Structures are given as C-alpha cells and as structure tokens.
Amino acid sequence: MSEPGNGPEWSPPEPQQQPARKRRRWLWVVLVVLVLVVGGCLAAVGLVVSEVSDEGSGEADSTVKVTYEVTGDARDVTVSFSVQGTGDLRTEQELEQVTGLPWRREIETSGQDISSTLVVTVGEDGGKATCRVRVDDGPVRTDTASGPNDTATCKAP
Known part of the structure; x- marks a missing residue:
C-alpha cells in the first residue's frame, strides 16, 4: 500500500463557470x-x-363699443346701465342720478355675446325720457318712460 501523503491527492472537480450573461x-x-x-x-x-x-378665443379679445343715450324733457332721472359678455365673464354696472338731459355714455368692452341693459326712471317731477342702447353696429333698442316714477328699459342685442 502506499503511504498517505506521497501520492496525488484526490480533489473534487471544479464546477464549470457559465459564461457571463450578456x-x-x-x-x-x-x-x-x-x-x-x-x-x-x-x-x-x-x-x-x-x-x-x-x-x-380671438373673438373674445375683440373690442365692442356700447352706446347708451337718454333724451327727453324730464329734469330728474335715474340712469342705470350694465354690460355683460360671456367671452371674459365680465360685468360692468353703474347707477347715476341725472339732472339734465340729454345724457350719453360710451364704453368699450371685450368678449363674446355682449348684452347690455339701460334702465331710466323718471323722477317725482315727471316728464318724458327715452332710452337708447346699441352694441357696436347692431340695432338700436329704445323705450320711453312718461310721468313720475315711470321706468323705461332698453336691452341689446
């Protein structure tokens, strides 16, 4: 028999390395x-x-001119006007006591589907007052109030 340690020693086979996965x-x-x-x-x-x-939205940015007028022989009237547009959801309102006619106001606004209202109320002294409102080149809307505390309303368009 052979003596231990003099011969080649047995070792388990080395595991094969797999190639690196790309x-x-x-x-x-x-x-x-x-x-x-x-x-x-x-x-x-x-x-x-x-x-x-x-x-x-270019239409919403276009400028629109609204013209308000009140004529007649009444010496004391209350004027209220408003303008509203859906393009910029803007509303303007104003109330004014007028002691002499004629009265006129022009405003410029922007938006689409502009609507405007003018209300005139004749004072206690009576008389006659006619309102007119126009949006750009649209039709003129008119109404007349006669006598004390009578009211005329104009809406455009």
Whole structure:
C-alpha cells in the first residue's frame, strides 16, 4: 500500500463557470426610443390644441363699443346701465342720478355675446325720457318712460 501523503491527492472537480450573461441592451434601447416617440407625439398634439384654442378665443379679445343715450324733457332721472359678455365673464354696472338731459355714455368692452341693459326712471317731477342702447353696429333698442316714477328699459342685442 502506499503511504498517505506521497501520492496525488484526490480533489473534487471544479464546477464549470457559465459564461457571463450578456445583458439585453437592445430592450432598453427600444424602450427609450418608444418613450421619445410617444412624448413627441403628445407634444405635437398639445401644440395643435393650443393653436386651435388660441384661434377660437380671438373673438373674445375683440373690442365692442356700447352706446347708451337718454333724451327727453324730464329734469330728474335715474340712469342705470350694465354690460355683460360671456367671452371674459365680465360685468360692468353703474347707477347715476341725472339732472339734465340729454345724457350719453360710451364704453368699450371685450368678449363674446355682449348684452347690455339701460334702465331710466323718471323722477317725482315727471316728464318724458327715452332710452337708447346699441352694441357696436347692431340695432338700436329704445323705450320711453312718461310721468313720475315711470321706468323705461332698453336691452341689446
């Protein structure tokens, strides 16, 4: 028999190392390209929507002239007028005591679907007062109040 330690020693076989797995870089490249394409499409759609909404809102920015007039022989009248537009949801109102006619006021506003109201109330002394209101080149709306505390209302359009 052989003596221990003099011969080759037995050792278990070394495990075979598997080759390192190559990472799938092409998958990441495809994902990045896909994200860029989708992002570009969304940006283009947003730009088109923004331009279309800017074109549609151009009407809301146009200036509109509203003319109010009160004529007649009444010496004491109360004038109240308002203008309202849906484009900018703007409302203007004013109340004024007038001691001599004729009375006239022009205002400029912006928006769409402008509507305007003029109300004239004759004072205790009586008399006659006629109101007129016009929005831009639209039709003139008129009404007449006669006698003490009578009221005329003009609405346009």
